[in-house]
Amino acid sequence: xxxxxxxxxxxxxxxxxIHGLISATGARTGTPQMIFARGVYGHRGAYLGxxxxxxxxxxxxxxxxxxxxxxxxxxLGIFGVPKTTEVAxxxxxxxxxxxxxxxxxxHQTVHVFEKYGAVVFMAFCALLFIILWPKIHWKLPTTxxxxxxxxxxxxxxxxxxxxxxxxxxxxxxYSRYLPRSVSSQRIAWWAGAGIGFPVALLxxxxxxxxxxxxxxxxxxxxxxxxxxxxxxxxFLLFVVLGEIWANYFDVYTAxxxxxxxxxxxxxxxxxxxxxxxxxxxxxxxxSSPISIERVPIPN
Numbered sequence: 052x053x054x055x056x057x058x059x060x061x062x063x064x065x066x067x068x069i070h071g072l073i074s075a076t077g078a079r080t081g082t083p084q085m086i087f088a089r090g091v092y093g094h095r096g097a098y099l100g101x102x103x104x105x106x107x108x109x110x111x112x113x114x115x116x117x118x119x120x121x122x123x124x125x126x127l128g129i130f131g132v133p134k135t136t137e138v139a140x141x142x143x144x145x146x147x148x149x150x151x152x153x154x155x156x157x158h159q160t161v162h163v164f165e166k167y168g169a170v171v172f173m174a175f176c177a178l179l180f181i182i183l184w185p186k187i188h189w190k191l192p193t194t195x196x197x198x199x200x201x202x203x204x205x206x207x208x209x210x211x212x213x214x215x216x217x218x219x220x221x222x223x224x225y226s227r228y229l230p231r232s233v234s235s236q237r238i239a240w241w242a243g244a245g246i247g248f249p250v251a252l253l254x255x256x257x258x259x260x261x262x263x264x265x266x267x268x269x270x271x272x273x274x275x276x277x278x279x280x281x282x283x284x285x286f287l288l289f290v291v292l293g294e295i296w297a298n299y300f301d302v303y304t305a306x307x308x309x310x311x312x313x314x315x316x317x318x319x320x321x322x323x324x325x326x327x328x329x330x331x332x333x334x335x336x337x338s339s340p341i342s343i344e345r346v347p348i349p350n
Contacts, residue, residue, distance in 0.1 A: 071243025119294030
């Protein structure tokens with residue numbers, strides 16, 4: 052537990068520091084991150100970074116579809132629906148289609164959901180943590196020692212770093228809406244803290260909940276099995292909705308990246324392309340033998 056906590060905090064803090072500093076460029080220039088990159092790498096020199104950012108947005112779209120779909124599988128399982136591969140593929144497809152619809156038509160809805168959704172989600176997590184506290188194995192011993200133990204901490208911290216750092220190419224996409232009069236230090240501090248602190252806190256909570264059943268590699272199923280239904284049902288439903296709305300930001304960034312590459316696309320066309328490509332990746336990834344083997348679907 053201690054090793055994991057240290058790795059999570061260090062990884063999140065280092066990436067959040069960079070994210071905060073880069074976010075400060077948004078208010079000063081009023082431009083998205085990939086457009087701002089033209090001033091550093093040149094007009095065409097920014098194409099490569101933009102293309103890689105587009106691939107990352109597609110990848111996160113696929114990841115969010117899989118997480119949301121699996122949360123939906125867990126939710127349906129409470130009502131007796133069997134956890135089969137077919138059900139899992141169907142759930143992922145539902146999340147995929149809903150994500151595309153929201154991305155194309157739900158701009159204002161996303162603003163409202165994100166404004167209040169973060170508070171509701173944190174409240175759910177806090178309530179889960181309190182209820183499941185007695186089941187957490189706080190003294191679960193480490194399984195590695197010596198240099199492998201340090202290596203494991205470095206790898207774990209790197210995963211968390213990568214998670215936070217994946218938002219760095221999007222940093223000024225949102226801070227550009229702030230007035231130019233806002234202090235760069237304030238932007239850097241609050242943008243960094245806003246992404247670093249929740250990731251670190253939720254990461255530690257996730258590790259703690261995972262100790263309830265270390266033999267199960269799927270945290271959502273651990274939570275579902277250990278929590279009362281009256282809390283699990285709204286929590287899983289909120290996870291599904293949260294992943295659908297999170298996909299909007301991937302689509303939004305994909306559209307801005309297309310502009311940075313001088314590809315004139317309307318927002319709905321960009322959303323459609325991003326959804327189709329990301330959906331294909333999510334379906335292929337979720338149906339691969341490796342994913343089925345690592346997360347056993349049948350009851």
